[in-house]
Amino acid sequence: MKILITGGAGYIGSHMLVKTLIHGHDVVVVDNLSNSNLKNIHNIQSKISKPFHFIEDTILNDGAMDEIFNEFNFDAVLHFAGLKSITESFAKKEHYFENNVQGSNILRVLAKKYNVNKFIFSSSANVYGTVNRSPIKETDNLNPESPYGKTKQHFENDLISDPYFANQKECYILRYFNPVGSWLKYSIGEVVDSTKSNIFPMIVNSLRNNEPFKIFGTDYKTKDGTAIRDYIHIIDLIEAHYACLESDKKGINIYNVGTGIGYTVNEVLNTYKEVNNVDMMIEKASKRQGDASEVYASNKRICEDLKWTPKYDLAQMCYDVHKFSFHSM
Numbered sequence: 001m002k003i004l005i006t007g008g009a010g011y012i013g014s015h016m017l018v019k020t021l022i023h024g025h026d027v028v029v030v031d032n033l034s035n036s037n038l039k040n041i042h043n044i045q046s047k048i049s050k051p052f053h054f055i056e057d058t059i060l061n062d063g064a065m066d067e068i069f070n071e072f073n074f075d076a077v078l079h080f081a082g083l084k085s086i087t088e089s090f091a092k093k094e095h096y097f098e099n100n101v102q103g104s105n106i107l108r109v110l111a112k113k114y115n116v117n118k119f120i121f122s123s124s125a126n127v128y129g130t131v132n133r134s135p136i137k138e139t140d141n142l143n144p145e146s147p148y149g150k151t152k153q154h155f156e157n158d159l160i161s162d163p164y165f166a167n168q169k170e171c172y173i174l175r176y177f178n179p180v181g182s183w184l185k186y187s188i189g190e191v192v193d194s195t196k197s198n199i200f201p202m203i204v205n206s207l208r209n210n211e212p213f214k215i216f217g218t219d220y221k222t223k224d225g226t227a228i229r230d231y232i233h234i235i236d237l238i239e240a241h242y243a244c245l246e247s248d249k250k251g252i253n254i255y256n257v258g259t260g261i262g263y264t265v266n267e268v269l270n271t272y273k274e275v276n277n278v279d280m281m282i283e284k285a286s287k288r289q290g291d292a293s294e295v296y297a298s299n300k301r302i303c304e305d306l307k308w309t310p311k312y313d314l315a316q317m318c319y320d321v322h323k324f325s326f327h328s329m
């Protein structure tokens with residue numbers, strides 16, 4: 001297949017790039033490197049023998065994107081490019097809207113113009129907003145609170161209301177839960193900087209800087225008082241995308257991509273410490289605004305439709321995050 005991967009230098013896109021190259025597809029990556037590094041591209045080029053095109057540009061450059069679609073005649077678009085910080089999105093609402101909605105719509109329109117058969121879009125569990133009950137189903141109400149989540153919902157709606165995708169071609173909207181882990185002997189993974197506020201980056205930062213790990217909220221109504229989330233190994237997430245590539249389901253297909261299992265913060269911390277033989281200081285802190293007590297997916301729909309099953313457990317996720325962050329080759 002001829003495939004366009006937008007955001008292919010980033011965390012999830014670079015894993016998908018590796019997967020598609022291993023399977024012999026012809027791939028073009030477009031990434032403006034706003035949240036990634038050319039080193040990721042060089043690293044993959046050095047490890048995978050199948051060549052690919054890398055184009056450093058923004059998806060907002062509609063003239064350049066038109067030329068790319070015209071030249072390569074894609075069968076599928078895998079659209080990962082986007083800004084993803086919930087916190088930052090409050091301060092930069094318009095920038096997030098332009099990048100994530102307008103940029104995505106440039107791709108949607110070009111996909112139609114050039115008769116692309118398959119469009120796979122990275123959405124997020126964030127579209128559900130603060131949920132009161134889990135497991136969350138794809139049919140549950142959407143109520144995103146962050147501008148980031150609103151951009152995802154907006155573009156989902158743009159795809160759903162486009163008859164080209166709804167009636168003629170294949171469109172997959174994947175709502176990720178919390179992707180973690182690394183691949184290729186721990187040489188690709190999520191690069192952690194000090195601004196990240198998700199649990200795994202916070203663990204890595206606390207170990208790197210020898211600072212206490214802050215647990216936000218210890219009086220939730222859960223088995224140990226800490227919040228429950230659904231974590232999914234990056235390889236399982238990539239396999240879900242690959243299952244979409246191999247499928248031929250016409251119309252709009254919306255899938256939660258999570259394991260369907262929720263872990264408390266304490267369970268994650270204990271597993272991380274145990275499998276990696278490390279210790280860290282823990283500090284209790286008050287709940288963060290908008291953090292729900294329990295969020296995990298119902299993944300029944302994707303498991304049934306695409307015969308996909310998550311294979312990696314929490315211990316493997318903790319091990320792979322640590323290896324990538326502290327011992328990457």
Ligand SMILES: NC(=O)c1ccc[n+]([C@@H]2O[C@H](COP(=O)([O-])OP(=O)(O)OC[C@H]3O[C@@H](n4cnc5c(N)ncnc54)[C@H](O)[C@@H]3O)[C@@H](O)[C@H]2O)c1
Nearest residue numbers: 007010011012031032033034035036058059081082122124
């Ligand atoms: N990682 C997560 O926890 C998570 C969860 C849910 C959804 N998502 C979504 O999945 C997608 C990929 O996430 P990720 O974790 O790999 O993020 P990432 O930031 O590592 O990768 C995104 C890539 O897109 C590029 N990019 C951003 N705007 C661009 C533009 N206008 N033109 C070209 N390239 C652009 C960035 O440089 C980066 O390389 C994003 O759309 C994100 O919103 C991620």
